[in-house]
Amino acid sequence: MQMRSFLGLTAHCGVVTGLNSVTLGVYELSERRTSEYLSEILLNTFREWGINPETISAVVTDNAGNIVKAIDLAFSQRKHIPCFAHTLNIGAQTILHNDKLKNIILKMESIITWFKQSCIASDELRKATTEETKLIQDISTRWNSTYFMIERFLKLCVYVNEIVSLLSPFEAATREVSGDH
Template sequence: MNERGFLGVTAHFLQNEEMCMFYLATRALNERHTAEYISETLLDILDNWNISQSKICAVVTDNASSMLAAIRTSIGEKKHLPCFAHTINLVVGETLKLPSVKTAIFKVREIVHWIKNSVVQPDKLKKIQMQNNIPEGSILKLVADVKTRWNSAFFMLERFLHLRRVISEIVIESVSAPDMPTAVEMETLNQLTALLKPFEYVTREASGQKYVTISKIIPMINCLSTKLNSITPVLPIVKECKEVLLRELTKRYGLIECNDHAAIATLLDPRFKNLHFQDPAACGQAIQKLKSMIYEQQSSPSSEEDASSSVTQEYDFWKYHKELVHGHKKK
C-alpha cells in the first residue's frame, strides 16, 4: 500500500528432527532493484546473523531475473532453486492471458466486484440461497481474485460457476449490472476450471511449511503432465489452453530432473525413489552425485577402495538395464 519494495529473508533448517523456520529480516529496498543491490543486501543480512555461506544448502527465490542474478553472484548458481509455487503461477498465468479466456474472466471479475462492493446485492445473494433451502451455515459468498496469486482466480471462477444461477437472478434485475458471460464463455470457464484443478492441488501441496516439499517437485510435475494429457477438452479455446499449459511446463520444468537439489531429495524419499524420473541419464547422474556425497561423509577409505569406487562410477554394466526399467516402469 506504501508502494515500496521489500526483501524478506527466511531461514529453514532442522533442529532435533523438527523443521524450523525463522524470519531473519525484512529490508526496505531504497534503490533500484538491481542484482548487485539485492546481492549486497542479502549478504549484509547473512553477515548480521553470522551465517556463513558454507551452511547454506540452497536459496529459494522467485523467477525475477534480478533475483536469479543476485543469487548467482552472491551464493552461487548451483545453490539456487526457483520457487515451485511461483513458477506454477507463471505457467498458469500464460494460459489466463489468452484473449478469449481473458475476456470471460474479466466479465466474471466485474460481476464479483459489482456484487461485493454493494450493500444490497450480497443480501440478495444470501436471500436467494436461503430460498433454495440452503442452510444458514452453508451460505456461500463470492470470491475475488488477487493478481499475484493465480489460484485465487481459480477459486473465483469455481465459486462463480457454482452460484451462476443465483447470480443470474441478481444481474437480470438490475440495469446497472455488468454483462453476464455468454453460454459459450460459461462453458469455456467450466472446462478451464477442470483443466486447472490439478494445478490448484499442486500449489496447495507445495505450500507446506511443516513437511518436506522439495522431494515432491519431480513426482508432481510428472503426475501433472499425465493428468493434463488425460483431460480431453471439447472447445477449441480450452484445447489451446491445454497446449499452452503443457508447453509452459516443458519450458520451465523440462530440466528439473537435472537439478541436484530436487533430484537427490526425490531419490531419498522412500515414497518416490526413482519412479518418476523420465530421463535415465539425469537419474543416473543424481545417483552418482548422491554416492559422492556419501563417500565424502565417510572416513578415508583405503587406496584399493578408492580404486574400486572410481571404476564403479565410470563403468556401469547395468546402464542398459536401468534404461529398460525406466522405459517399462508402467508395466
C-alpha cells in the same frame, strides 16, 4: 493508498532432530528492487545472523530476474533454485490467458468487481444465500485463486444473474441522476 514492498528471508536447516525453520527478517524495501540492492540486503542479513554465505547450499525464490541475479551476486556461484509453486503458477497463467478463456475470465472479473463496489448488490447476494458466501476475486500471482473464483462464481451464478438483471440498470440510472460517473 501507498504500496509498499517487503522482502522476507527464511532459513531452513536440517539437524539431528529434524528440520528447522527460522525467519531471518522481513525488510521494507525503500529503494528500487535492483539485484545489487537485494544482494546487499541478503548479505547484511547473513552478517547480522553470523551466517557464512559459503555455507548456504541453495536459495529458493520466485523467477524474477532481479532476485535470481541477486543470488548470483551474493554467492558468486549459482545456488538459485526456482520456486516450484511459482513456476507452476507461470505455466497455469499462460494456459489461462488463451483468448477464449481470457474473455470469459475478464467478464467474470468485471461482474465480481461490480459486486465488490456495489453495497446494494453485495447486500442482495448476502440475503440470497443461506451461508456467508461471497464472490472471490482472483489474484494474478496465485493461479489457484482463479480456480476458486470460477468455482465460487459457478456456485452462485443463479443468484448473481438475478441480482445483475435487477440492479445493474437501476444503479446505472442512479449514477446518471446523481452525477456520479
